[in-house]
Each structure stands twice: as structure tokens, then as C-alpha cells.
Amino acid sequence: MPISPSSSAQAARESVAGQLRAIRKDAGLTVVELARRCDWHHAKTSRIENAKTPPSPTDIRRWCQACRTPERAADLIAASLNAESMYTEWRRRARMGLRQLQDSYVQLFRSTSLFRIYSPTLVPGLLQTEGYSRALLGSNARLLGIPDDAEEAATARVERSKVIHEPGHRFVLVVEEGVLRYQLGGQDTMAAQLGYLLTAGALPSVSLGIIPSSSPQRVLWPQELFHVYDDSLVSVELLSAQVNITQPSEVALYLEAFEQLRSMAVYGADARALILKAIEALH
Structure with a gap:
């Protein structure tokens, strides 16, 4: 079986994205409605939910605030930062x-x-x-x-x-x-x-x-x-x-x-x- 060295990082990103998507749906918000509350384009919401764009700590706070679950922000921020630390470009390091x-x-x-x-x-x-x-x-x-x-x-x-x-x-x-x-x-x-x-x-x-x-x-x-x-x-x-x-x-x-x-x-x-x-x- 081939080893895929980036799969752990991607799985961690997708876990954060999935939790954010679930929070939005539990709040009864559409992608467009969440974007309006966060004051960004709805395409950004889609990119975050599909693990295409990693959310910043500020993005996660605004997301949770918009969904009236601010208490979820701290754990999600920690999980997101951990996911991004798994895959680090040499230029950045x-x-x-x-x-x-x-x-x-x-x-x-x-x-x-x-x-x-x-x-x-x-x-x-x-x-x-x-x-x-x-x-x-x-x-x-x-x-x-x-x-x-x-x-x-x-x-x-x-x-x-x-x-x-x-x-x-x-x-x-x-x-x-x-x-x-x-x-x-x-x-x-x-x-x-x-x-x-x-x-x-x-x-x-x-x-x-x-x-x-x-x-x-x-x-x-x-x-x-x-x-x-x-x-x-x-x-x-x-x-x-x-x-x-x-x-x-x-x-x-x-x-x-x-x-x-x-x-x-x-x-x-x-x-x-x-x-x-x-x-x-x-x-």
C-alpha cells in the first residue's frame, strides 16, 4: 500500500471543516446567510467548508459567533492550528x-x-x-x-x-x-x-x-x-x-x-x- 504523507494533515483539515459545516447547519443558516453575518463572500464559506482554504482564528471566532456558539471557537482554533502545523513549507519554516x-x-x-x-x-x-x-x-x-x-x-x-x-x-x-x-x-x-x-x-x-x-x-x-x-x-x-x-x-x-x-x-x-x-x- 502506498504511503500518503500528507493525508494526516488533510484529514485534520477536513475534520475542522466538517465541524464548522455542522455548526452552520445546526444554526439553520445557509452558506449565503453565514457569509452575510461574517461579512465575507459566500465563496469563502464554501472554500472553508470543503477544506480548500484553512480558516484563520478570526474566521473561526466570527463563524461561531454568527452561529451563536462562541464557546466552540477555542477548541476549533486549536484543532485548525494543529492541522496546519502538520504540513509546513520549508520556505515558511x-x-x-x-x-x-x-x-x-x-x-x-x-x-x-x-x-x-x-x-x-x-x-x-x-x-x-x-x-x-x-x-x-x-x-x-x-x-x-x-x-x-x-x-x-x-x-x-x-x-x-x-x-x-x-x-x-x-x-x-x-x-x-x-x-x-x-x-x-x-x-x-x-x-x-x-x-x-x-x-x-x-x-x-x-x-x-x-x-x-x-x-x-x-x-x-x-x-x-x-x-x-x-x-x-x-x-x-x-x-x-x-x-x-x-x-x-x-x-x-x-x-x-x-x-x-x-x-x-x-x-x-x-x-x-x-x-x-x-x-x-x-x-
Whole structure:
């Protein structure tokens, strides 16, 4: 079954929209009548009720006031804001700079006991060297058209990654073998990154698995890059946005996918052999 990373966010939006529609109908108001009371065009009412346009907190207050249910506003505002936080464009998240974006994860990292990370194309952030991270974040800044503070952001990313040395955390990371071959930065940068994987992969708290490109039996096709924080939150990284998933059934689907991907990976000496092979290919 294909995983739809934006469905949690859309389901949450539709839930808010459905509640607003029910409030209007319970009040005996038509779409046009509600719009008149709220002093906006009736098309806006339709867009909100069909989850095409997210309502602002002011919209929700006016809606509930028009339907004589002001006591419903606070809960609906909270639900709407939560729905919108599930799907956040990178441009919006990085509007204060990439350094600030790195720092925003620190508290989540410290409160997570078990990290599960799958990456088909990149070295996971927790295992990135500063040079590799700088090359990656600089590319992201140029693509998104945002201020390029990759130097400071890379330093912050390495700083936050020190969590792998702190007690109370475990890290299970699975990457496709192609991750070792996609060169970011110069040859020396990539060689240093691959060398660090040999070191970090040997840490007691880290389990690093690599799915060989020549794996004879794939039980699951490559997926999008995703992180699972304990058993309660999945963060999916798309080209344009980050999707946060908390719906239990979808979290369970990602956990099942992770276990299938993990079962195809090699570990220990076999994983190190693949990394050494990639280092040799650089020369």
C-alpha cells in the first residue's frame, strides 16, 4: 500500500471543516446567510467548508459567533492550528534562516528515546559532518530562494547531533547504498563524511544499516526520507515541505515500512565493507 504523507494533515483539515459545516447547519443558516453575518463572500464559506482554504482564528471566532456558539471557537482554533502545523513549507519554516531551523529540533531530539530514520538519498542529519551538511544546506537555500546561512546552520546541525553521545537515546538508521555514492561537496568532503560513518556506526547507541543496491529480494520499494520519534510522531521530508504525522494508524504504517526496510539492510562488517567500497570509488 502506498504511503500518503500528507493525508494526516488533510484529514485534520477536513475534520475542522466538517465541524464548522455542522455548526452552520445546526444554526439553520445557509452558506449565503453565514457569509452575510461574517461579512465575507459566500465563496469563502464554501472554500472553508470543503477544506480548500484553512480558516484563520478570526474566521473561526466570527463563524461561531454568527452561529451563536462562541464557546466552540477555542477548541476549533486549536484543532485548525494543529492541522496546519502538520504540513509546513520549508520556505515558511526557514524564513528566519536555516540556523534557526536546526535549533528548532533540539528539544524534540532531547525528549526522544528511540530514533528510527530511513533515508534513500542522503546521509541522515544526525550522522552528517559539518562539510557535508554545509554543502547540502547551501544547495537547499539556493533551491528554495531563502537566505543562505549554511555555514552557521551546518555548525548548529553538528552541535544538535551530539545527542547521539548522550545517554538515554537509541538510534536505528537505515539508508540505501546509493546514499554512499551521491557526492555532496568536493571529493574530500565526501571522503570525510564516509569516514565518519565508519566511526559513528560503531557507537553503542547507533545501529546503522545499509540496503545493498544489489539486494536480490526487495520486500519494499524505496520510500521518502522519514524519521520516527519513539512511537508517536513521524516526520516526512518532501521537496517542498515537512509533513508531521501523529495519526496512530499512519504512524503504525510507517513503523511497519521501517521494519521491512530494516530487514533488507546489512550491518556491522558487511555495512563497513560497503562504506569502504564507496571510499575507494572516490579515488
